[in-house]
Amino acid sequence: MPTKPSVLFVCVHNAGRSQMAAAFLAHLAGDRVEVRSAGSAPADQVNPAVVEAMGEAGIDLAHARPKVLTTDAVHASDVVVTMGCGDACPVFPGKRYLDWSLADPAGQDVRGVRPIRDEIERHVRDLLTELGVETEGVETGGVETETEPRA
Structure with a gap:
């Protein structure tokens, strides 16, 4: 039986993009x-705007806490997805690295975070497809970009 893949999402503050990506991946892949994430x-x-936007998508980040990036986390991951951490992200041979160019939600209100959230969800769904992980039957409310909260 193949081992399950391991994904690490990294951004500078682990307070927005990487938290959303990790939450979507956990929600969709179980x-x-x-x-x-780190x-x-x-x-x-x-x-807080990220917590609110993710709540609109049916994912609770109220108890999530930012974590520091460690070399152990990178070593333990098959795929490392970076989102604007620059040279601070360690690079190790044998790891698959992806760099997602995404707007930073820092300083934005929930209206500014929604399109970022939706773009992250699309990236995560694409990654799961590449990894061959089924998400059938798991919904988050869609990925349409919108300016109003989901019903």
């Missing part, structure tokens, strides 16, 4: 993928 300079808390 226990079929091992999920981690930041090169973690913030004290997850961005």
Whole structure:
């Protein structure tokens, strides 16, 4: 039986993009993928606008906390997805690296975070397809870009 893939999402503060990506991956893949997120300079808390936007998608980040990036987390991951952490992200041979160019939700209200959230969900769904992980039957409310909260 093949081992389940492990994915690490990394951004600077681990308070927005990487938290959303990890939450989507965990929600969509369940226990079929091992999920981690971390930041090169973690913030004290997850961005409140990110928590609100993810809540609209049916995912609760209220108790999520930013974590520091460690070399152990990178070593333990099959895929490392970077999102603006620059040179602070360690690179190790044999790891698959993806760099997702995404707007930073820092300083944005929930209306500004929604399109970022939806783009991250699309990227995560594409990654799961590449990894061969089924998401059938798991919904988050869609990925349409919108400016109003989901019903």
